[in-house]
Amino acid sequence: MTDVENDNVTGTARSGSQSKEDDEPGRIWQSLKALLFGNTEDNSLRAQIEEVIDDHESDAESDPNNQQDISSLELEMLRNMLHFSEHRVDDIAVPRADIIAIEESSPFSEFVDIFSEHGHSRIPVYRDNLDNIVGMIHIKDIFAILAKGGKHPEDITPFLRQPRFVPESMGVLDLLAEMRATRTHLAIIFDEYNGTEGLVTIEDIVEEITGEIEDEHDDEPVPMLVKLDDGIWEADARAELDDVGDAIDPALEIIDEDVDTIGGLCFVLAGHIPTVGEQLEHPSGWMLEITEADDRRVTKLRLHPPQLEHE
Known part of the structure; x- marks a missing residue:
């Protein structure tokens, strides 16, 4: 190896060593932040892909006239695929x-x-x-x-x-x-x-x-929650409690038992399978009136809002 080659190798090694030394304080600070505050940054491939999707959607919203190479439907499917393995x-x-x-x-x-x-x-x-x-x-x-x-x-x-x-x-x-x-x-x-x-x-x-694939045998989708007059809501018993909380009142989601639907909530409140006409009071003040049921389950109900107390 010539003197010039030796100098190049030595310089490269010294440069690499110097680069590692320069990066050391950064790595120490990152480790210290993770120790004190927890590692809040997700550097996984999944997170990086989702960030790219978010950026792409933001660009499309800011400039609607710009022709995008990936459609909104494709972006939605990509996002669904990223979270596919999270479902049971x-x-x-x-x-x-x-x-x-x-x-x-x-x-x-x-x-x-x-x-x-x-x-x-x-x-x-x-x-x-x-x-x-x-x-x-x-x-x-x-x-x-x-x-x-x-x-x-x-x-x-x-x-x-x-x-x-x-x-x-x-x-x-x-x-x-x-x-x-x-x-x-x-x-x-x-x-x-x-x-x-x-x-x-x-x-x-x-x-x-x-997303949902409808065929000629599928019935027309019926909304799970329908708002009526005077703050009353009509609900399908299969409606998810999360959706009920988002649409009506977050307080309706608060329940100690492990239930997912408004129908399950009715069973918990009653302690038995409720019958048509039965009214169940939620701790938040909402009244759940059973409008349709059979001997195995509740199918429809109405939610009456809490009554305001008059002095």
């Missing part, structure tokens, strides 16, 4: 009360009717009650029997397929991987007592990224 299956599951299912001993005509009425391609099949799901039936198998004009089977068991059975704590991303690997499009969610908690389809998972 019970966050997106169809709740137990809304599951469309059929008893395995039902006559073949009822299997035809349930597909015709609800437009689903797969229907869970249970024995005795919904906690004992024995399989699912596919519309293709029912249609094949009808198309061939053959004898209607008295026993549906040979046509049953197996869904996935997964715990409510399972991650959505894990379920997606499992459903892809097993080529299964429906999963039954069970709770800690091995009871049926809900169900998830592959469409439910995809909608976490793309």
